Amino acid sequence: MHTTFERLRELLAEIHDLSAAMSLLEWDMEVMMPPKGAVARGAQLATLAAIRHRLQTSPELARLLDDLARRTTDSDEARLVAEARHDYERATKLPESFVRRFAEAQSAGCNAWLGAKANSDFAAFRPHLETLLELAREATGHYGYEGSPYNALLDNFERGMRAERLRPLLADLAARQKQLVARIVERQAPRDDAWMEGTWDIVAQRAFSLRVLADMGYDLDAGRLDTAPHPFCTHFDIQDVRITTRYDERDPFSALFSTMHEAGHALYDQGFDPAWNRTPLADAPSLGIHECNSRMWENIVGRSEAFWTHYLPVLREHFPGRLDGVSVGQVLGVVNRVAPSLIRVESDECTYNLHVIARFELEMDLIEGRLAVADLPEAWNARYREYLGIEVPDDAHGCLQDVHWSHGMFGYFPTYTLGNLYAAQVFETACAEMPTLWDDIAAGRLLPLREWLRTKIHLVGRRRMAPDIVRSITGSEPAADAFLAYLERKFGAA
Amino acid sequence: MHTTFERLRELLAEIHDLSAAMSLLEWDMEVMMPPKGAVARGAQLATLAAIRHRLQTSPELARLLDDLARRTTDSDEARLVAEARHDYERATKLPESFVRRFAEAQSAGCNAWLGAKANSDFAAFRPHLETLLELAREATGHYGYEGSPYNALLDNFERGMRAERLRPLLADLAARQKQLVARIVERQAPRDDAWMEGTWDIVAQRAFSLRVLADMGYDLDAGRLDTAPHPFCTHFDIQDVRITTRYDERDPFSALFSTMHEAGHALYDQGFDPAWNRTPLADAPSLGIHECNSRMWENIVGRSEAFWTHYLPVLREHFPGRLDGVSVGQVLGVVNRVAPSLIRVESDECTYNLHVIARFELEMDLIEGRLAVADLPEAWNARYREYLGIEVPDDAHGCLQDVHWSHGMFGYFPTYTLGNLYAAQVFETACAEMPTLWDDIAAGRLLPLREWLRTKIHLVGRRRMAPDIVRSITGSEPAADAFLAYLERKFGAA
Secondary structure (H helix, E strand, C coil): CHHHHHHHHHHHHHHHHHHHHHHHHHHHHHHCCCHHHHHHHHHHHHHHHHHHHHHHCCHHHHHHHHHHHHHCCCHHHHHHHHHHHHHHHHHHHCCHHHHHHHHHHHHHHHHHHHHHHHHCCHHHHHHHHHHHHHHHHHHHHHHCCCCCCHHHHHCCCECCCCHHHHHHHHHHHHHHHHHHHHHHHHHCCCCCCHHHCCCCCHHHHHHHHHHHHHHHCCCHHHEEEEECCCCCEEEEECCEEEEEECCECCECCHHHHHHHHHHHHHHHHHCCCHHHCCCCCCCCCEHHHHHHHHHHHHHHHCCCHHHHHHHHHHHHHHCCCCCCCCCHHHHHHHHCCCCCCCCHHHCCCCCHHHHHHHHHHHHHHHHCCCCCHHHHHHHHHHHHHHHHCCCCCCHHHCCCCCCHHHHCCCCCCHHHHHHHHHHHHHHHHHHHHCCCHHHHHHCCCCHHHHHHHHHHHHCCHHHCCHHHHHHHHHCCCCCCHHHHHHHHHHHCCC | CHHHHHHHHHHHHHHHHHHHHHHHHHHHHHHCCCHHHHHHHHHHHHHHHHHHHHHHCCHHHHHHHHHHHHHCCCHHHHHHHHHHHHHHHHHHHCCHHHHHHHHHHHHHHHHHHHHHHHHCCHHHHHHHHHHHHHHHHHHHHHHCCCCCCHHHHHCCCECCCCHHHHHHHHHHHHHHHHHHHHHHHHHCCCCCCHHHCCCCCHHHHHHHHHHHHHHHCCCHHHEEEEECCCCCEEEEECCEEEEEECCECCECCHHHHHHHHHHHHHHHHHCCCHHHCCCCCCCCCEHHHHHHHHHHHHHHHCCCHHHHHHHHHHHHHHCCCCCCCCCHHHHHHHHCCCCCCCCHHHCCCCCHHHHHHHHHHHHHHHHCCCCCHHHHHHHHHHHHHHHHCCCCCCHHHCCCCCCHHHHCCCCCCHHHHHHHHHHHHHHHHHHHHCCCHHHHHHCCCCHHHHHHHHHHHHCCHHHCCHHHHHHHHHCCCCCCHHHHHHHHHHHCCC
16 A cells, blocks of 8 residues: 555656746746747757656556555545546546647747737737637547536636636626726825836845745745746745746836735745645645735735835835835825726736636637637727726737737636635635734734635645635635625725 | 658657756756755756656667668768667666666765865765765676776766776876976966955956857857856757856956856857757767867966957956056966965866876776775875875865765766867867967957867767867877977966
């Protein structure tokens, strides 16, 4: 028994190590690689992916899993066998030839998208998107599904969630959030950001971010903070979890919030159970539950009055003389400004979900065959008119703005909104269980929240699915009420 | 035919890509990795090494090589098949269990060496060195050899060279160089470096190094210059060749010379034939021929009067006011100062080989069984007394100073001296074929030398062995005369 299980762990560790190497190759590509290295890097990643696929689908792995499924009684070990079985099944369902065709279409699609976005030329991207959509639909056939074919894709990003449940949840959320946004925008005080004019030294911004990271308990001896065009978090091990950010010289808050967001991810990845390192159990069960952490730190904590009560004086120390007459209220007015806009990644907390829900509904229509790729720009613009009340001037500011579809990633977007919903629900429970939580934050004590999240979420790893984790923490199903109540409290009185 | 050869290239490309990923993991470990990432990185490298070994010894590769050996007529293709066969044979000769035991001993040995060096405690390293030496001797049995067992190890680093040829060559060199050093030291002008006092800004040092790199033709769009405790060069592709250096605030030359040295390696790696990218032909045939490039750029070019005629004024621009009264002669006096010393990596051009030859003779004695590990410190100190005329105060400044043996790398050291010999021979021919070479260097035109080396060495790759390359360029066998004549010209009149 012991030997078989140990052998399983060896095979899983090999798969993990290959994935870690691929993640480092990708981190380096975004952060360090000289421009001419791109072609070779693509080939290296393709080779490692092919080798990993062979390991993931190896007959020895299948035999071990069969054998252990019958004999394992320890609950963690049984859970590991079940998760490894799940990954094995997913990997074997895609034929090798499909994996290759998909990788080629992703590579071509991503290149075409870069050019199409730069020139706002949807026609140049259209044939690639058609191919990628066709492949995504083919994948649903390989994976198999019940109900909507969208479920087969959603499973890659948010296991345990279903399209049939998401659709009404998000439609209802969109309607209520749209009303809320209209009300907030109407009552909102006039813009007061003249004090932000001028440049904000990037070295000082970085020093301030590092201070906040240290307070959050992000271990910089097991991580790094670098710059990248698109901020992200990645990890190669529990002890090597890296984040990136980007600095805006005209805005002292933009880098901080992207840093806190990525650090929210990073605390999760630094917090997996070391006993299950290099196995699928030392991983998050979904992107939504990952985003629950990042958006909680960025928005619920980072954009709160309590946070700035402590950190505005700290920011003043980093920018001597620049913030002498500025109040916490003025900072909150800037960082919580609500304004419907065109670009998702620059949007505020109140309108963000509307961007996401528009994409979710469009990709449901694409996958279920109600919308042709050729009609996407028009459908996109109509959704933005409906949900955000704004006109899209061109496709670069419309349906070409995100990278996801050019990678064939359909089913990814809703995890952003689920992250917001989970975060509000989980944070409500955190406040109930830790009555001094807001006082701690207002005193710069951020560790209690991290410790609580570590116990409730991080250490769990993939032992439970995301909706199950939310249920076990809050006693409720994933739902929109807590999030709407949170927005109402924060913005309703504005 | 075409299909079989293409399949061989696919398999070789997979092996290459895995090696490239390992090199990136190692580069990151030295340059970027947070300290706590070390344990996981070791595991990742071990996994990739094991997977690579499986690919390198795969039955399909063996079948293809057999098949192609009988049928290939094109000379480059035949060369590739022969080199791939060589690599396959080397890989299969070591049993899997030996590879694992050796990797474990390397890891333990390297850790023990770090502590032993810090405390100058040879006894703590001794059992590890005994194990590593025993494994190295076992490896000679697996590989097989004619003459000295040392040849089996030398083959890992300097194919085509033999211990029987090296021993008299280096013994003769040591005797002649020892005399030369004594003569130079006696006649050398008094130290004149008071003008170097104070700090030399690191940002300016880096800018100056980058200027020299650009003039050398190192392509920074296909490379990077970073800092690391031990400068090195590595590459993941012809288009991604990275170097590192280290800065000394009290010395404006130390970083420059290590940068030029590594750039010499980097120009080689950027110069392989793109037609054979991702195959063994796009690689150097030996470490000695690699070191030929690095030491030519660092010493023959970088420490020459012609070089400083052009670059002292450039250095003045980077350090305004600091060098106003300093002459080329004064710079040369500092960068070409000869003084027997304890540490190889800090030693001057005239004494460097004496450090290397001492190590070579000691490891010959270890491998051939004439010297026990327990007696190494005493034997080391005796060699330093004989060759360098100095007393070794402790083992940290003696036989514990280098990392190589703690990695089980016996047979590596002589490649440093071979690099010096090759460099002097090859550069003599370069001067004969390019009569304006020194004038070009004195005018800051470094590209002609790079172009010449590219044609004569870089593009050749592994199509020829190192001694064969030297012979084809110079018409002579590898020998010491050119190097001694070079030292005599440069230092003899001092």
